[in-house]
Amino acid sequence: MTTTETAPLAGSPADGDVPILEALHVTKHFPARGSLFKRGPRRVVHAADDVSIALRAGRIMALVGESGSGKSTFARLLAQLHPVTSGEIRYRGKPVRVKGGRSLRAHVSKVQLILQDPFGSFNPVATIARTLMRAVRIHHPKATAAEQRRIIDDLLGQVSLRPARQFTEKYPHELSGGQLQRISIARALAANPDVFLADEPVSSLDVSIRLGVLNLLRRLVEERGVALLYVTHDIASARYFAEDTSVMYAGQLVEAGPSETVTQNAAHPYTQLLIASAPDPSRADDARPRDIGQPPSLIDPPSGCRFHPRCPFAMERCRTDAPPAFALEDGQWAKCWLYDGDDEAAARRVENAAAYGLGAVRPAGRRLPTDAPATTDTKGDQQ
Numbered sequence: 001m002t003t004t005e006t007a008p009l010a011g012s013p014a015d016g017d018v019p020i021l022e023a024l025h026v027t028k029h030f031p032a033r034g035s036l037f038k039r040g041p042r043r044v045v046h047a048a049d050d051v052s053i054a055l056r057a058g059r060i061m062a063l064v065g066e067s068g069s070g071k072s073t074f075a076r077l078l079a080q081l082h083p084v085t086s087g088e089i090r091y092r093g094k095p096v097r098v099k100g101g102r103s104l105r106a107h108v109s110k111v112q113l114i115l116q117d118p119f120g121s122f123n124p125v126a127t128i129a130r131t132l133m134r135a136v137r138i139h140h141p142k143a144t145a146a147e148q149r150r151i152i153d154d155l156l157g158q159v160s161l162r163p164a165r166q167f168t169e170k171y172p173h174e175l176s177g178g179q180l181q182r183i184s185i186a187r188a189l190a191a192n193p194d195v196f197l198a199d200e201p202v203s204s205l206d207v208s209i210r211l212g213v214l215n216l217l218r219r220l221v222e223e224r225g226v227a228l229l230y231v232t233h234d235i236a237s238a239r240y241f242a243e244d245t246s247v248m249y250a251g252q253l254v255e256a257g258p259s260e261t262v263t264q265n266a267a268h269p270y271t272q273l274l275i276a277s278a279p280d281p282s283r284a285d286d287a288r289p290r291d292i293g294q295p296p297s298l299i300d301p302p303s304g305c306r307f308h309p310r311c312p313f314a315m316e317r318c319r320t321d322a323p324p325a326f327a328l329e330d331g332q333w334a335k336c337w338l339y340d341g342d343d344e345a346a347a348r349r350v351e352n353a354a355a356y357g358l359g360a361v362r363p364a365g366r367r368l369p370t371d372a373p374a375t376t377d378t379k380g381d382q383q
C-alpha cells in the first residue's frame with residue numbers, strides 16, 4: 001500500500017471532478033435523553049460516526065439502512081439542519097460553515113431536503129399557489145408578480161402537474177400523496193438547487209405511484225444535472241434507481257460501491273442480510289439466513305465491528321477491533337474483517353459464500369488506511 005493511496009469515497013466515478021456536496025469524517029453525537037441532568041460521564045447517541053460521502057452532478061447515491069441507523073440524521077447534517085460534532089461538510093470543495101441567518105439560507109437554497117411525508121410539510125390552510133408563491137418570492141425576489149406566477153406554472157410543469165391552474169387553487173388535503181410530493185419537489189426546485197436530499201421520498205406513497213415520483217426525480221437529475229441522495233430502507237429500489245449505493249449500519253457506513261455490485265454481489269454480511277430479508281417471491285425456498293435480528297443501542301454501541309453480535313461470520317478480532325475499509329473489485333468496498341488476507345478470514349469467506357449460495361468465494365480485499373475518508377467515492381480504488 002502506498003502512502004498516497006486513499007480509501008474510496010462512497011459513490012462516484014473516477015473522473016476527477018469536484019463533488020457538489022461532500023461529507024468528510026462526519027460525526028454527530030446527540031446528548032442521550034435525560035443525560036444532561038445526571039452525574040457521571042455524559043451519555044451520547046452515536047447517530048453518525050465518521051461518515052464520508054461524495055455527491056456528484058447528475059448522479060444518484062442511495063443511502064440504505066434499517067430504521068434508526070442514522071440515515072435521516074446524516075441527510076440533515078448535509079442540509080446543515082444539525083451542526084456536526086466533528087468532521088466537515090464541503091460544498092463544491094469548500095468547507096461549509098453555516099451560522100444561521102444568511103449563510104444558512106444560502107446553503108438551504110443550494111441543498112434542498114425532500115421529506116417522506118408531503119402532507120406534514122405543507123400548511124393545511126394555504127392554497128398550493130400561496131405555498132409556492134412564498135418559495136418563489138424568497139428565491140426570485142426581483143421578479144414581478146406576473147413573472148412569479150409564470151415561475152409557479154413552470155415549476156408545476158416541471159413536475160408534470162399540468163395544467164397548473166388545476167392545482168394552484170387547491171388545498172393540500174384536496175390532493176393525493178403523489179401529487180403533493182410532486183408539489184414539494186416543485187417547491188424545492190424554486191430555489192434552483194444543485195443537490196436534492198430525498199429522505200424516503202416515496203415510502204409514504206401508494207406502491208402504484210412510487211415509480212412515477214422516482215422517475216420524476218431521475219429525470220430532474222438527468223436534465224438539470226443535480227446530485228441526489230436517495231435515503232431508503234428499500235435496498236431493492238437502490239439497484240434500479242441509483243448509480244451508487246452506501247449502506248449504513250448503527251451510525252456508520254459499512255459498504256459502498258456501484259449499486260449493481262452492492263445489490264447483486266453484496267460483500268458485507270449486514271448488506272447480505274438486508275438483501276436476503278427483503279421480500280422476493282422468486283427466492284421463496286432458498287436457505288439464506290433471514291433472521292435480521294435487532295439493531296444495537298447507539299448510546300452504547302458494540303465494540304469492534306458494531307455488527308458482530310448479529311453476524312454469523314464473526315471472528316475474535318471482530319469483537320475488539322473496528323474493521324478498516326477493504327477495497328474490493330469494481331469500486332466496491334466493505335468495512336469487514338472477512339476481506340483480510342489471513343487464513344481464518346479466507347475460511348470464513350468460504351462459509352459466507354456457502355451460506356448465501358454465492359457462485360465463487362471472494363478474494364481478500366486491499367486494506368485501506370483508516371484515516372482516509374471511506375466514502376462512496378470509488379475514485380480512491382482506481383489507483
Ligand SMILES: Nc1ncnc2c1ncn2[C@@H]1O[C@H](COP(=O)(O)OP(=O)(O)OP(=O)(O)O)[C@@H](O)[C@H]1O
Pocket residue numbers: 030031045046047065066067068069070071072073074233298
Ligand atoms: N434530535 C435528536 N436527539 C437525540 N437523538 C436523536 C435525534 N435525532 C435522531 N436521534 C437518534 O439518532 C439515531 C438515528 O436516527 P435517524 O432518525 O437518523 O435514523 P434513520 O436511519 O433515519 O431511521 P428511520 O429509517 O426510522 O427513519 C436514533 O437512535 C435516533 O433516536
Ligand code: SF4
Pocket residue numbers: 268269270305306307308309311312313314315318323335336337338
Ligand atoms: S467485521 Fe466481523 S462481525 Fe463485522 S461483519 Fe465482518 S465478519 Fe461480521
Ligand SMILES: [Mg+2]
Pocket residue numbers: 071072073199
Ligand atoms: Mg429516517
